Amino acid sequence: MVEDLVARRRRLMGPNVPTFYDEPLHLVKGQGVWLWDSAGTRYLDCYNNVPHVGHCHPRVVRAIADQAARLNTHTRYLHETVLDYIEALTGKLDHDLNQAIMVCSGSEANDIALRMAQAMTGKRGFIATDTTYHGNTTAVSQLSARRPPIGGQPGHVRLIPAPDKLPPGPEGAEKFARNMARAIVELEETGFGFAGFMLDPIFANEGLPDVAPGFMDAAAGVVRRARGLVLCDEVQPGFGRLGSHWWGHDFMGFRPDVVTVGKPMANGHPVAAVITRPEIMAEFRQAFGFFSTFGGNPVSAAAAMATLRVIEDEGLVANAQAMGDYMLAGLRTLDHPAIAGVRGRGLFFGVELVGEDGAPAPELAHRLVEELKREKVLIGRIGRHDNILKLRPPLVFGREHADFALVALARAFGRIPGS
């Protein structure tokens, strides 16, 4: 059955379609932190951040079903829900980020964020960190170093080493700022000029490196003095995943000019947004005359609103902090020579694995992901070497789920030589 689906996928979707696991999972049902495959086996979801308030949360499902049955149009007509939502969303952001555009994906949101910086500065060049990922449109994927684009690496993008490649502490922050300054000079010299710096404030794709609040201060100052914009991609850390704060930039303590949000925003319904200050919004809308047919439609707005209300009503940010602390303490009791480090930020964890020689161990991480699947726990990998176990469960993660995962992890590590 799984075999058939794999063959059908290849026939209908083509080659190189990414799947998880040596034998991909065929899922048929989800509820809360649990997923079921077609054989009826239940898995604890410690990977998926999109079902933020739990798979198939009844309030989100009902909001979608009710609004889909009542009206689904676009923002060329007036509708309250999109306004109610933008008001609620921007209310979660401190300072002056109080206008938003709703779109369908984080990629679309980041594509707009880049153009906001271009509209504001009249320049075209961007800086990003060197193992980041901000989405899949032509413009946004140019910030990813993984595959060289057709026509070669674009001249208007400079990638600077992410914090995991820098010295710890203030020295790293200073080096980061110096690299930023140098990249800005290069962009100005090549004629593209410097429009903005896009970052994930927790550097999730670089493996959630241990970066302290204040790390961005010097670099943000450099960006500001060069009149560029700080574009903060909150697709991964946003909506309270970090427990301590609603947003990654609040945890890190810097003030972005543009914030983008996506994946968990409507618990799986295709919704994303770009949030910024009025003067940036005005420049963008003047320069680009943007309209999205699906963006901010009443159903998407209702789904996002229900998700936001559930986060509040169920106290999920506080839960992310409490369960994050509990889980992190448990992860730190794991005892295996391959574990080089355990990091956590709310309900987002990285367990870094190395070989006997101390080198990154991506194969071992791969094996552990498979072993965890055998233990009915779904996790993934991150980091520039794919050697860091990624645990990032829905925010309705409770103590019993943490215990389930920790027992499974201990068993899985127990089967790895060296334990």
Place this chain on the structure above:
Amino acid sequence: MVEDLVARRRRLMGPNVPTFYDEPLHLVKGQGVWLWDSAGTRYLDCYNNVPHVGHCHPRVVRAIADQAARLNTHTRYLHETVLDYIEALTGKLDHDLNQAIMVCSGSEANDIALRMAQAMTGKRGFIATDTTYHGNTTAVSQLSARRPPIGGQPGHVRLIPAPDKLPPGPEGAEKFARNMARAIVELEETGFGFAGFMLDPIFANEGLPDVAPGFMDAAAGVVRRARGLVLCDEVQPGFGRLGSHWWGHDFMGFRPDVVTVGKPMANGHPVAAVITRPEIMAEFRQAFGFFSTFGGNPVSAAAAMATLRVIEDEGLVANAQAMGDYMLAGLRTLDHPAIAGVRGRGLFFGVELVGEDGAPAPELAHRLVEELKREKVLIGRIGRHDNILKLRPPLVFGREHADFALVALARAFGRIPGS
């Protein structure tokens, strides 16, 4: 109330957010071809193509609600519905377009189509028609001439006159092909090379000009001989709107290399797709390693599948033809000196308006859109001069709706001087 919403929009969404009508409509409910505003007034929807099978069609609503309650994940796990849907969708396309990528918007789909051409040819240059619109991402919006991008018009894009600017008949088709050949030479000379030609096969944004099947033959031959790709944007004509055919390119009689679909695909749920041949898909996936979190999720696939089944089960393509013919005949009975031409393709109509001097009359078109709203009928405008009334109702449009619209049109034109 409407006033409040307009002010709230400006505060929360910024300036220059497009709305329809001098006093924007505040809609609260939709059903079939009908929409209701907050005062309880009912309008006949002769504009919206997104609710293809009718606003809030119960089968589509149920499919969304059921799947949202069961499971919503992504294509890194296996799921049948996305495969069932791609199989059904590609089954509607003749020839060898039998693989697809699902995404969230037509913009995302066209952004991929451009990169498919780049991956296949190793080149970067594109040709489009001169008043077209293919979407809102950075890369796709560069094909639109409306606003100059930051940094100036991109060197890798050449816009050629759309058919409405060409002589009628074979002469126009030959000129179109010659312009294509010249643009290809220019792109090759500037070093970008020629990757592909993107078109809307019915040139909807250029006002649905009267182009006969076979028009594209010579131009498509020119593109082929230059080893470029024909990228066919079926977002507007697709899914049977033309009545005579499921797709615009089938009506026009040419074979595209890539087809994109969007808006009506899932009746308003944010879904779109790119369909192509296996060798193009393989080159794209090799070059770009594409993944979309929301693209092809089980709920989106279920919504698209339900929409496709309703089109079939309710015979909506045949209805588009029958009601298209009926409505077109009625539109041709409208008698006013400002009417320079009436065109139709299935349930898609253009009524071209000119002044006494024969020049395009956008102000008159604007006034008629407002007059029609007073008659409780929603229509829009198209064309390079915005002087063409656009009627493009949901496909569940019946004879009584056509009669309602025609009476309203006659009354509205009756209030325009000259009648």
